[in-house]
Amino acid sequence: MGVPRSPANRLAPSRPLSPRLGWFSWVDAVVAAGLLVLLYAVIRLGKDVTLSFVPTQVSGIDTDPAHLPYYAGRSLLRMFAALGVSLVFALVWAYAAAHSRRLERVLIPALDILQSVPVLAFLTVAVTGFVALFPGSLLGLELASVFAIFTSQAWNMAFAFYHSLITTPRELDELSRGMGFSRWMRFWKVELPSGAIGLVWNAMMSFGGGWFFLVASELISVSNREYTLPGVGSYAGAAIVAGHLDHVGWAILTMAILVIGVNFLFWRPLTAWAERFKVEQSEAAQVQRSLVLDFLRRANWPRLLGRALAPLRETAGRAGRVFGVDDRPFLVDVRRRRAGDVLFTVVTLALIGWGLVSLVGYLAGQPAGLSVFVEPLLLGLATLARVVVLVAVATLIWVPIGVKIGFSPRLTRIAQPVVQILASFPANFLFPLATWLFLRTGLSLNIGGILLMALGAQWYILFNAIAGAMTIPTDLREAMDDLGVRGRRRWRRLIIPGVFPSYVTGAITASGGAWNASIVAEVVTFGGTTLTATGLGAYIAHATAAGDHPRLLAGVAVMSMYVVLINRLVWRRLYRLAEHRYSL
Known part of the structure; x- marks a missing residue:
């Protein structure tokens, strides 16, 4: 019974691919x-x-x-x-x-x-x-x-x-x-x-x-x-x-x-x-x-x-x-490990607590006091809604396309440079044109801002969907073909479990990228006209332009809090699901 060659052996040619002249060739x-x-x-x-x-x-x-x-x-x-x-x-x-x-x-x-x-x-x-x-x-x-x-x-x-x-x-x-x-x-x-x-x-x-x-x-x-x-x-x-x-x-x-x-x-x-x-x-x-x-x-x-x-x-x-x-x-001293965990937790919480006390003390000494957090907390909900819509729509559009590209080496050769150009093109070059279109069509930036945020964030989902599809073993795909598994059953039994771990990575980075992009996507200018959306990104942009450090610190702190909470409540659980259920 033959032993299948490993990928490493498969890629190492058993004989030279071209005539060589001793130790050196053209x-x-x-x-x-x-x-x-x-x-x-x-x-x-x-x-x-x-x-x-x-x-x-x-x-x-x-x-x-x-x-x-x-x-x-x-x-x-x-x-x-x-x-x-x-x-x-x-x-x-x-x-x-x-x-x-x-x-x-x-x-x-x-x-x-x-x-x-x-x-x-x-x-x-x-x-x-x-x-x-x-x-x-x-x-x-x-x-x-x-x-x-x-x-x-x-x-x-x-x-x-x-x-x-x-x-x-x-x-x-x-x-x-x-x-x-x-x-x-x-x-x-x-x-x-x-x-x-x-x-x-x-x-x-x-x-x-x-x-x-x-x-x-x-x-x-x-x-x-x-x-x-x-x-x-x-x-x-x-x-x-x-x-x-x-x-x-x-x-x-x-x-x-x-x-x-x-x-x-x-x-x-x-x-x-x-x-x-x-x-x-x-x-x-x-x-x-x-x-x-x-x-x-x-x-x-x-x-x-x-x-x-x-x-x-x-x-x-x-x-x-x-x-x-x-x-x-090797044997583990359970008591020593628990003591180390307690010490590490105490030191970490002490450092975080010291930083929070310093931040709160600084903001409390400002004219607005701690009420400076109220407005960014409310505006963060509007930006959160845009991020959720962006990730959901990008998932429905780009995951099937990414799977199609990842399953076909020929299509990958054609699509890879195209996707690279689209992902690499500075989207802020398009912001003036987008502003002009919003003014002509009457589309509010509260909705159009989702499109501007997507220009820089959606590609993380596409690239990770391609990578996830490429990591699905060929023998599993061939087994599905032999069993006649097609359509929704193929997606449910093979593609979704195979792509899911990579998708989670793409979604979490796309979510973080969308929050980052909101700062430039919720305030755009064209021909002397400035459009502003209601959201935390616009709040931070205005605070930066005005040099208002208390509002800037409050805005960045609130944005970080939203990102961490979402990752802990949603993405971290999906990470664990991928680790325990959908890993090879």
């Missing part, structure tokens, strides 16, 4: 040349990051389209730097939350709050801190911009990996324990591969979110002055201010080329490579393909480099075994 030459060009581009673009920065001088952007290639390179450098930091953050944060009951009680609610805080609020704090760390250097502003992009990328990646950790297939978990894996080995051999598909697709969505906030992260206000960093976002912002619609068109075209190029050269190969980590016992008739990945697999030097670095991997593995604790069964 494929290796092309790949090496490409890496050298990439390294040169990074060095060439990165050297301008450390230029001197004089606060009394205001920098500007030349809107000549000839500068767009350079600006595009600078923006890409920031985007990938933020993506790298976001990946490290997501792995560390999610791992700590999934493996510690005590930390989970703090880290997951904190993640709920962080995703609801507006990116511009992070940017205001980051600019002051980074400029102080690097006085007289543009590096401070560059790091502040990268940090702003990071805050638009990190949260849903952390949620996705956290959920994959708590829903790791039981058989793999038991196998790793039975083989005596250390936590270091278990992470690299079991947990990270198990969550690879969802992590890759959420990273791709995060990258799109970074494009969305590129304008704000490259147009920075420091000490009541506007400073611009070279990039596509700042170019588009300058063109909009100058009223040069043709230059805006060039910026949009450049962004579309960047999205398609990054998708072809980076995301497409990465999603095809992640297919090797799908948990299944039979190979799919159609698999994800990438011309770039197929080409790279024909090169010799990655394997030679891997052999050269083998001693380093062994050293890292020994270090992991030294600092990691084996997962083999």
Whole structure:
């Protein structure tokens, strides 16, 4: 009886795909040349990051389209730097939350709050801190911009990996324990591969979110002055201010080329490579393909480099075994664990209580007193209604579409760049047009604001629906076909249970993104006319514009409270349902 080949074995060719000349071939030459060009581009673009920065001088952007290639390179450098930091953050944060009951009680609610805080609020704090760390250097502003992009990328990646950790297939978990894996080995051999598909697709969505906030992260206000960093976002912002619609068109075209190029050269190969980590016992008739990945697999030097670095991997593995604790069964002192739980709870509540007392004391000393919370609490109900409608409608529309795309490798190749462009397009470019349509049609912003919020939030559900459909094992789908299970029964027995864990991740991040987007979607301007919706987002926007810190603090605190309560009462229970009932 034959043993099915594992996905890893399936993807490793048993013979060379092209003739090789000894240890080096023309494929290796092309790949090496490409890496050298990439390294040169990074060095060439990165050297301008450390230029001197004089606060009394205001920098500007030349809107000549000839500068767009350079600006595009600078923006890409920031985007990938933020993506790298976001990946490290997501792995560390999610791992700590999934493996510690005590930390989970703090880290997951904190993640709920962080995703609801507006990116511009992070940017205001980051600019002051980074400029102080690097006085007289543009590096401070560059790091502040990268940090702003990071805050638009990190949260849903952390949620996705956290959920994959708590829903790791039981058989793999038991196998790793039975083989005596250390936590270091278990992470690299079991947990990270198990969550690879969802992590890759959420990273791709995060990258799109970074494009969305590129304008704000490259147009920075420091000490009541506007400073611009070279990039596509700042170019588009300058063109909009100058009223040069043709230059805006060039910026949009450049962004579309960047999205398609990054998708072809980076995301497409990465999603095809992640297919090797799908948990299944039979190979799919159609698999994800990438011309770039197929080409790279024909090169010799990655394997030679891997052999050269083998001693380093062994050293890292020994270090992991030294600092990691084996997962083999051991006796637990119940009394000591309970005492630790009590101590951790007391310290956490003490810190939270101290923060709340300080906030309440500050607001009580203001003219409005604690009554400042009344208005945002009521306005939050209106924004909550919009968020609920948005998530419900986006679920009904995008989950079936995402399942269709995820089940078809051919459709994925066609739809992936299109979805990337739609998710990456800065929706605030469309806000003036939307305002004009609302004025012409008489549609109230109280309803139209849902559409504006959806422009930035709905894609989380679509991307996670695609990722969830792609993780459903092929043998289960083939079994359903053989049994003749179609229509509603197929959805009830296979698709909904298979997609549900990923959907919960998409819904919780879409909900947080909708709260964040409400700040710009509930107040829009066109041609000197400003439309305002009734809601908490408009309340925070007006408080920010007026510099009213008590109202701003009250609004952000109330928004965080709503997000945490919804996540605890709704999404956290759905997380547990997915963990116990719908995991493989």
